[in-house]
Amino acid sequence: MTEPFEDGLARPRAEPLFNVPWTVLALVGVLIGAHAARTGLRIDPDTFALTSETLAAGRWSGLMSHLFVHGSWAHVLMNSIFIVAFGTPVARFLGSGARGSSLFLTFFLVCGVAAGLAFAGLMEILHTVGVGPPYWAMIGASGAASGFMGAAARLIEGRGRLGPIGGRTVWGMTIGWILVNAVLGLTGLTPGTAGAPVAWEAHIFGYFAGLLLIGPFAHLAGVRQAWRSRRDDPLAP
Numbered sequence: 001m002t003e004p005f006e007d008g009l010a011r012p013r014a015e016p017l018f019n020v021p022w023t024v025l026a027l028v029g030v031l032i033g034a035h036a037a038r039t040g041l042r043i044d045p046d047t048f049a050l051t052s053e054t055l056a057a058g059r060w061s062g063l064m065s066h067l068f069v070h071g072s073w074a075h076v077l078m079n080s081i082f083i084v085a086f087g088t089p090v091a092r093f094l095g096s097g098a099r100g101s102s103l104f105l106t107f108f109l110v111c112g113v114a115a116g117l118a119f120a121g122l123m124e125i126l127h128t129v130g131v132g133p134p135y136w137a138m139i140g141a142s143g144a145a146s147g148f149m150g151a152a153a154r155l156i157e158g159r160g161r162l163g164p165i166g167g168r169t170v171w172g173m174t175i176g177w178i179l180v181n182a183v184l185g186l187t188g189l190t191p192g193t194a195g196a197p198v199a200w201e202a203h204i205f206g207y208f209a210g211l212l213l214i215g216p217f218a219h220l221a222g223v224r225q226a227w228r229s230r231r232d233d234p235l236a237p
Contacts, residue, residue, distance in 0.1 A: 111147025147210030
């Protein structure tokens with residue numbers, strides 16, 4: 001971008017080196033702050049985890065609280081980096097105003113809750129047929145962060161706007177994400193977990209939640225879809 005000077009010449013305007021929307025930074029700050037507070041107060045992560053026992057007892061708060069609890073600094077920092085990478089295009093797409101910012105944070109929560117519910121349902125089915133564990137616990141924002149990736153896949157497909165679900169880029173990212181999580185989850189080689197079991201299925205569920213829900217959220221934000229708006233856009237390819 002350029003701006004005029006007194007000599008009448010236009011010179012390039014310096015762009016910020018670190019240009020991340022404030023909503024993304026705020027979310028990352030909350031996650032890191034929550035982990036610092038928990039470890040500083042020496043609170044067991046299971047206190048706020050989503051577990052089979054709490055759900056069986058009808059305590060549903062874990063569906064949301066587990067998103068803000070992490071097992072280690074490596075865990076919370078990896079999720080934070082992931083949110084910066086894929087949450088940034090989503091935040092810019094939904095808008096920086098009050099409505100867009102509220103929708104961005106709501107999108108994070110909805111994707112995380114959807115991933116938690118789907119994971120809990122899968123664990124219940126596996127336990128019923130005799131191949132799942134009797135007790136499980138899940139913590140971390142990975143499911144919600146994966147929702148940002150699913151949404152970003154459609155934004156990449158639409159070159160900054162909302163592209164179709166069946167696009168080539170969406171298919172490639174979807175298949176790649178499923179394979180990566182399946183391999184890392186089944187082999188136990190996921191970085192930052194110190195060998196602890198990973199709810200890799202929740203990553204996939206969260207991804208699909210973001211992939212599907214970004215459409216309704218775009219409508220709420222008042223953003224048009226790419227394949228509809230290109231007809232009237234003379235600069236669109």
